[in-house]
Amino acid sequence: MTAPEIAGGPGAAPATPEHLGGRGAWWRRLPVVRQVRQSVGLQRGMLVAGLVLCAVFVVTAVGARWIAPYGWSQLRTPDGTFGAQQPPSAEHWFGTTVGGYDVLSRVVWGAQTALLVVIVAVLASIVVGVLLGLVSGYFGGWADRILVLVADAVYAFPSLLLAILLAIVISGGQSSMWGGVLAAALSITVVFVPQYFRVVRAEVVRIKSEAFVDAARVLGTPHRRIMTRHVLRNSVRTLPLIVTLNASEAILTLAGLGFLGFGIEPSAAAEWGYDLQRAVADVTSGIWWTALFPGLAIVLAAMGMTLVGESLNDLADPRLRVRARNRKVAGSVAATSVATAPAGESSAAADPKEDS
Amino acid sequence: MAAAPTAGSALGRYVLVRFLLIIPTVLILVTTVFVLMRATGDPITAALGGRLTPDQLAERISAAGYDRPILVQYWEYLTGILTGDFGTTISDNRPVTEVLATYGAATLELSAYAVLVALVLGVPFGMIAAYRRDLLPDAVLRVLAILAYATPVFFAGLLLKLIFSVWLGWFPVAGRVSTGGEIAMRQAGADSGFMLVDAFATGDPAVVLDVLSHAFLPALTLGLLTAGVFLRLVRTNMIGTLGTEYVDAARSRGVRERRLVTAHAWRPALIPIITVAGMQIAMLLVGAVLTETTFEWRGLGFQLSEYLQARDFVAVQGIVVVMAVVVAVTNFLVDVIAALVDPRVRF
Numbered sequence A: 001m002t003a004p005e006i007a008g009g010p011g012a013a014p015a016t017p018e019h020l021g022g023r024g025a026w027w028r029r030l031p032v033v034r035q036v037r038q039s040v041g042l043q044r045g046m047l048v049a050g051l052v053l054c055a056v057f058v059v060t061a062v063g064a065r066w067i068a069p070y071g072w073s074q075l076r077t078p079d080g081t082f083g084a085q086q087p088p089s090a091e092h093w094f095g096t097t098v099g100g101y102d103v104l105s106r107v108v109w110g111a112q113t114a115l116l117v118v119i120v121a122v123l124a125s126i127v128v129g130v131l132l133g134l135v136s137g138y139f140g141g142w143a144d145r146i147l148v149l150v151a152d153a154v155y156a157f158p159s160l161l162l163a164i165l166l167a168i169v170i171s172g173g174q175s176s177m178w179g180g181v182l183a184a185a186l187s188i189t190v191v192f193v194p195q196y197f198r199v200v201r202a203e204v205v206r207i208k209s210e211a212f213v214d215a216a217r218v219l220g221t222p223h224r225r226i227m228t229r230h231v232l233r234n235s236v237r238t239l240p241l242i243v244t245l246n247a248s249e250a251i252l253t254l255a256g257l258g259f260l261g262f263g264i265e266p267s268a269a270a271e272w273g274y275d276l277q278r279a280v281a282d283v284t285s286g287i288w289w290t291a292l293f294p295g296l297a298i299v300l301a302a303m304g305m306t307l308v309g310e311s312l313n314d315l316a317d318p319r320l321r322v323r324a325r326n327r328k329v330a331g332s333v334a335a336t337s338v339a340t341a342p343a344g345e346s347s348a349a350a351d352p353k354e355d356s
Numbered sequence B: 001m002a003a004a005p006t007a008g009s010a011l012g013r014y015v016l017v018r019f020l021l022i023i024p025t026v027l028i029l030v031t032t033v034f035v036l037m038r039a040t041g042d043p044i045t046a047a048l049g050g051r052l053t054p055d056q057l058a059e060r061i062s063a064a065g066y067d068r069p070i071l072v073q074y075w076e077y078l079t080g081i082l083t084g085d086f087g088t089t090i091s092d093n094r095p096v097t098e099v100l101a102t103y104g105a106a107t108l109e110l111s112a113y114a115v116l117v118a119l120v121l122g123v124p125f126g127m128i129a130a131y132r133r134d135l136l137p138d139a140v141l142r143v144l145a146i147l148a149y150a151t152p153v154f155f156a157g158l159l160l161k162l163i164f165s166v167w168l169g170w171f172p173v174a175g176r177v178s179t180g181g182e183i184a185m186r187q188a189g190a191d192s193g194f195m196l197v198d199a200f201a202t203g204d205p206a207v208v209l210d211v212l213s214h215a216f217l218p219a220l221t222l223g224l225l226t227a228g229v230f231l232r233l234v235r236t237n238m239i240g241t242l243g244t245e246y247v248d249a250a251r252s253r254g255v256r257e258r259r260l261v262t263a264h265a266w267r268p269a270l271i272p273i274i275t276v277a278g279m280q281i282a283m284l285l286v287g288a289v290l291t292e293t294t295f296e297w298r299g300l301g302f303q304l305s306e307y308l309q310a311r312d313f314v315a316v317q318g319i320v321v322v323m324a325v326v327v328a329v330t331n332f333l334v335d336v337i338a339a340l341v342d343p344r345v346r347f
Helices: A002-007 A017-021 A031-038 A041-062 A103-139 A141-156 A159-171 A177-207 A211-218 A223-235 A239-259 A272-284 A289-316 A323-336 A341-349 B007-039 B043-048 B054-064 B070-082 B096-131 B136-150 B153-167 B179-188 B195-202 B205-242 B245-252 B257-279 B281-295 B300-309 B313-341
Strands: none
Touching: A031 A041, A031 A289, A041 A103, A041 A289, A041 B136, A103 A141, A103 A177, A103 A223, A103 A239, A103 A272, A103 A289, A141 A177, A141 B007, A141 B313, A159 A177, A159 A239, A159 B007, A159 B281, A159 B313, A177 A223, A177 A239, A211 A223, A239 A272, A239 A289, A239 B136, A239 B153, A239 B281, A272 A289, A272 B153, A289 B136, A289 B153, B007 B070, B007 B313, B043 B054, B043 B313, B096 B136, B096 B195, B096 B205, B096 B257, B096 B281, B096 B300, B096 B313, B136 B205, B153 B205, B153 B281, B195 B205, B205 B257, B205 B281, B245 B257, B257 B281, B257 B313, B281 B300, B281 B313, B300 B313
């Protein structure tokens, strides 16, 4: 267990001696900062580009109120109505839609809707998926087998179709802003839960046979404490990778729902997928601005998160990480590991299961 | 593995077990869809509520049997599916099986084109990216693959349509064939549903060209999405095999670099590639739904979004169940193929 820690140090360019003992400046050990420092060349470029895109997305979403020139459902100013399908101009940088909305404003406000959906969807699926995976993997038995079977069946289900069915159930199609955000987010949640369930359950099954869990059990530690303190902490290590990849999938699924008419009503909130659906007819008559800008917004937001997720994924996967830094990363995983006994295997544990 | 039974019997048992596993999977899928669709109430109120008086509604609901206990309906639905009866659509009063038969071919045709595009683009470029790992070609290809993933397929479709159909006028805007071609097909008596087959049946090169020009943009749209996935898949697995000792050994024997990549490293990388590529069928179907809607390609996906707009949930239920079953069966076939290629999978 000491070998990887020693190997982690001086040979690697950005690592300082403090980094070795895990006593560097606190911000250097933050999850993403650590990976940025760990990466080099192309990997670092992709990670940083992704982080920048994500930051722009979040800032736009949070500051939509101040950034957007108009409201998302605003049709007129005191000077008069905007007019429908107006090409980009000084008043409307991105033009106006067929419904007479300002495209720029809807793109900016759309970031807020997307961010809300991503946050709710990812949080809800983590809570449900981790809880189910933990209990199912820890206790085993017939309930575990049935859950695995159901999770596998749902996992194989075409995700957007499942989300459509749930959107129908939850909101009957379209609804208000919060209703729509919740409906979309929960529809996406059900798609994601099997992924978290499978990953966490697999880790739990592996960890519960470790010696330190047996030791805790022999000492008479209650199940609840073993699960939360010993097993849970060790089995969620790979989750950040899935979260970032799922966040981009959530944006794409939300857009897909909107495109098929199961999004949020235009008067309730701005949603990129819905705007693209309305733009299909525009494109045929050569009106490009109503499709281009919301579409680019989706691409940039999804791309930012995918870049971050991919880079973190590569940095955690021994096959994909640049070979010269293999041992260094194994060392830092061991240093942050909660479990001391199995730390030697921890680089294998960090190998993501969902590598497609 | 330890007992080393004869290869044939081990494979046979694996295929049988894997086949039997489809049954609970499909049952779960069908049940999920049934429960979800019934949770909203009965399909007749959903489709026609507000347009009929309450009395008329009640009459139609009881005629269709939606007022009976849910378990009876569920049982009837299951036995119906087993005998190939998926119900009758509400909006245009057609058996769902007829809808599937009419439009399934179009979706199949589009998916086949897309897989072709994905193989042609994804596999060679994935090999290049793996071989030139962390160099410029790899960087460019990886960013392109991520771009292909992050671009919603309908946005890619709209952009291609805008540029190549509307601005340049090289390809038709939508549909599968022009009216002239359709008439020629009808005269030739060709109605297999596969436009390309029908076009060849007319024997008229102009019709074939017409069909191909309609198919080009949808195929490219869906193919690019799939190609991005294939590229990443090939790259990841090739990097694994390129680093093995037998590739080094082959290189030291003087095997040419090109052959190292296309034969020595490629063959063992193939099994995970087949498995994961087969699992992309779900993504392909979802992509097909969105692509068809974008290009008015009259397949199952286009029909599905039409029925969604009409709130015809019997039709939606039928199409979704069929797609789910297609996915389950494809995954089974993929596992069998993987077992045939690699004896280790059979354990």
